[in-house]
Amino acid sequence: MAVVTSPAPPGAFVRVGDLLGAEWIKLSSVRSTVLTGVLGVAGAIGVTLMFADSAMRQWDRMSPESQASFDPLGGSFGGFLLLQLAVLVIGALSIGGEYSSGLIRTTLTAVPDRRRVLLAKAAVVGGGGLVVGGAAALFSAAVAQALFAEHGVGLPLLSSELLTGIAATAVRLGAVAVVGLALTALLRSTAGGVVSGFAVLFIAPAFLRGSEGWMLTVHRALMESAVRRLTTHHHDVLGPSAGSAWASLLLYPAVTLALAAFVIGRRDV
Incomplete structure (x- = not known):
């Protein structure tokens, strides 16, 4: 008797490497994605080094108090908010463009497991943000410290503080890219993902500042507070501990991605 086997559904055996x-x-x-990334990197490094060079040109005219309060660690990453905005947009575009064009239906026909598609996108944009952000942070820190060293205020490139700042900047950018992707997947809109991400990452820190109670708890849980704790020499006494700061950087992408994975598996597209 002949054995009849039903064909495997499309995408059932798509390898992880092929999907990535x-x-x-x-x-x-x-x-537009490539251009956004290039402009973000150029802007972040350019603004950081412009401020670093300006500070060193004025060094001899600074008061002793200003010189004592100068932060050579924070001065290495001063322009990276620009790159954070760029990777937020790239994360949103990585899935929002497919929703706006209808290509998402083709993608999910080829790979019906929606969570695998979402995780593959997260791995690509998050990994890209991590690698590009780390490389940009390393270059920016190296040049900035060379400028600062001329006035005896630079940090050794292999110092634990500077390496922590570079690592935190890289993780921050990878995390922001994933957050942009996840929020856009939830809202099925590039604009919605960018606006909501901008509100959480840029606007909320300006308003959710407090010295006690629940406002202090929220302030310490913000990603901006975590980044500030790990990338500046003069720590905010109301900020999170180093361990809590690292946890925040990892929890933001993990929670938003988990929520997006939950929702995307329970709707049509």
Whole structure:
């Protein structure tokens, strides 16, 4: 008797490497995505080094108090809010463009497991943000410290403080890219993902500042507070501990991605 086997559904045996490769091709082939990344890196490094050079040119005219309060660690990453905004947009575009064009239906037909698609996108944009952010932070820190060293205020490139700052900047950018992706997947809108991400990452820190009670708890839990704790020499006495800061950097992408994975598996697209 002949044995009849039903064909496997499309995408059932798509290998992880193939899925990651496909997502990388889709992300890197969009000109606006590449341009946003290049401008973000150039802006972050350029603004950081412009401020560093300006501070050193005025060093001899600074008061002793200003010289004593100068932060050579924070001065290495002063312009990276620009790159944070850029990777937020890239994260949102990585899935928002597919929703706006309808390509998401083709993607999910080829790979019906929606959570695998979402995780592959997160791995690509998060990994890209981590690698590019780390490289930009390392270059920025190296040049800034060379400028600061001329006035005897630089940090050794292999000092624990500077390496922690570089690592935190890299993790921050990878995390922000994933947050942008996850929020856009939840809202099915690039604009919605960017606006909500901007509100959480840029606007909330300006208003949710407090010295006691629940406002202090929220302030310490913000990603901006975590980044400030790990990338500045003069720590905010109301800020989080180093361990809590690292936890915040990891929890933001983990929680938003888990929520997006939950929602995306329970709706049509």
